[in-house]
Amino acid sequence: MAIVYQKTKGLTDAETHYCPGCTHGIIHKLVAESLEELGVLEKTVGIAPVGCSVFAYDYFNCDMLEAAHGRAPAVATGVKRVLPDHVVFTYQGDGDLAAIGTAEIVHAAMRGEKITTIFVNNAIYGMTGGQMAPTTLVGQRATTAPLGRDRNHAGSPIRMAEILATLDGAAYIERVTVISPSHIMKAKRAIKKAFELQMEGRGFTMIEVLSSCPTNWGLTPVNALNWLNENMIPVFPLGVFKDVTKEEV
Amino acid sequence: MAYNEIIVAGFGGQGVMSIGTTMAEAAMSQGLNVSWLPSYGPEMRGGTANCCVVIADSEIISPIVLEPSELIAMNQPSLDKFEPAVKPGGLILVNKSIVERGIRRDDVRAVYVPSLEIASELGNMRVANMVMLGAYIEATKQLKFETVINMLRHIFTGKKAHLVELNEIALQRGAACSSGL
Amino acid sequence: MAKELWKGNEAIAEAAIRAGCRCYFGYPITPQSEIPEYMSLHMPEAGGVFLQSESEIAAINMVYGASGAGARVMTSSSSPGISLKQEGISYMCGAELPGVIVNVMRGGPGLGTIQPAQGDYYQATRGGGNGDYRLIVFAPANIQEVVDLMQEAFELADKYRMPVMMLLDGMIGQMMEPVEWKRPALSPEDLPAKPWATTGTKGERRPNIINSLFINPDACNDHNRHLEEKYQRVIENEQRYEINDADEAEVLFVAYGTPARLARAAARLLGEEGIKAGVFRPITVWPYPYEALHEAASKESVRAVVTVEMSTGQMVDDVRIGVNGIKPVSFVGQAGGVIPTPREVADAARKALGR
């Protein structure tokens, strides 16, 4: 019988610890498939963050390092400078990348560090139990914003894709989501392209993926996807914010 | 001298923690010393959860319970895990609705409580934990029904006041499971 | 007053508000996230400031600023986050700024585990940041004590103009015990004035400067001498400890926080076999009650001193300093989030006694 579908070799057989309906798993799969299809799994080094995806080192079937909270881009820099012909990626949540690790990500992008960052934005701190993230929407409740995020007090959501796209070192920056099959296919193309541009040595690449956290949003998995669609996308518009290949034309 | 060391264990979401806090609150209002210690961590999302409760009329030395005098096993993995640790002569309350086996030890007592069946007869699945608590109170006589009912009167007021009676019945139905002991 | 059942972390937060603290800055981390969560609701209710910072580094520097501006202020975190605060703590000590830092310890090193541990003893008592500085470090063992010490922590911080650390472990943070609010709640108006604070000169005084830079080495040396004199005063006046069942004890356990409770449980087990065991519990681990420990260990009945910790052995260094060779000192403990059992502790005592 012909094989029509097979689990990617980019993932191990480990059972993930993600909550039912969490989209972290889909994003893992897209990253793993891209690396496999590009034939670079054996020369890829990934950096796991601190957040719900901290155990990513058990899930990706390539060499992995676990970094301190927010420091993955600095760790990736160290790896890439030693192994310039390898593929290096970080996989980070919004607390990790856009709060504690803001300096590291901005400076990695500024240097045009030839790495790929997969930025999973779920507008909340998942791992620690639903505290406010820098990407939490105004009015959205969190355990440290029990009455909802107040713009006056805690500001408004930070748009990392837009911010990083202003830096000359950034080669490719796109925001995608995984709430429907067509969105998932688009996300996959974006992730693969980012890896390709990294391999071409074009500079820093980041794909921001809007992701769901049914557990801490207090929604069923399906409602969480709908909530994301209705509330997050208007604040975090999907699209390409930087593409060096387009600038050349 | 009363020194009850209790482990309440089950799936996250079964109300294991709140059975423990209710016991601790009740004991405290009866003037006893108490401590309540939860397991914590990511395994609580859908995984197993447990809490240790110590109730004593003397000073509580350690809040950690390694050898419980009483175990409330809300699911099978909890019974498997904690049954061997129960003190000889101790008590195991088994949530018969979802635990398929009986206890294996012959040096401890067991009470089997069909908490879900009773709760469904009473028309409210949320009272399943009250059924377990009723069985515990009857079996150990450490806490008083009166205390718990008074607490319920404070929690359920106004529109929810009718829930006091429902919970009271749930306590009694649970108690009946222990009455043959 | 009636007793209320409180979770450790929430009790800490409430105790701080009752101590007149109206300023909290912090970043979530298990097992202490209930502190910022509680503060996020109740600090604004009390008319105070709650702010979730972007990192622990930012939080401690917000504390630096708020303290400089004269506020009674605190932050809290757990081990990896406390590591990040070390720079700020060093600066606060250098600039002589009060503040309370709560560390609800978990297992390390690195990301470690979220389960309770005591691996930050060196960091707390020896200083994790640069320079010659000290913190007053309280190590309560139950929630009532946590609550009682919280007000004292703020008072001593203001009195000596230095940061005070509350050193707890995840178990104390997560558990619930009855609490009695013994002292009346303070409001910021009740607190002592801080004429040194940078609150604006209002044209009435010369500018105040809060600073830890003394570029001239002689001036920096003088500053260090001044700090050292202050620390000596703390050593003389602020040691706290508790001794249980030490009369006629053959073995003396030394433990702080949760392990002190385990040691007392172990002492009970030993008592059942006719072995008398006492427990010496430092409540301040800096300043360390060396002399009191020395005295307890010098009792004729004591044949062995056994240190119990949730680490691979850190406080045992201080125990050795205190006991100073007059009795054999041994160690028992577990690290990385595993809690030693009273049986293990009792076994270690028997071994130390050669039985």
Ligand SMILES: Cc1ncc(C[n+]2csc(CCOP(=O)(O)OP(=O)(O)O)c2C)c(N)n1
């Ligand atoms: C220095 C430090 N501070 C805080 C933490 C606690 N912590 C672990 S994960 C996390 C945030 C996770 O949120 P995010 O990055 O958005 O990822 P998610 O869990 O939502 O996927 C925090 C604050 C830590 N481990 N280390």
Ligand code: SF4
């Ligand atoms: S807490 Fe949220 S982000 Fe984390 S695994 Fe669960 S659903 Fe996913």
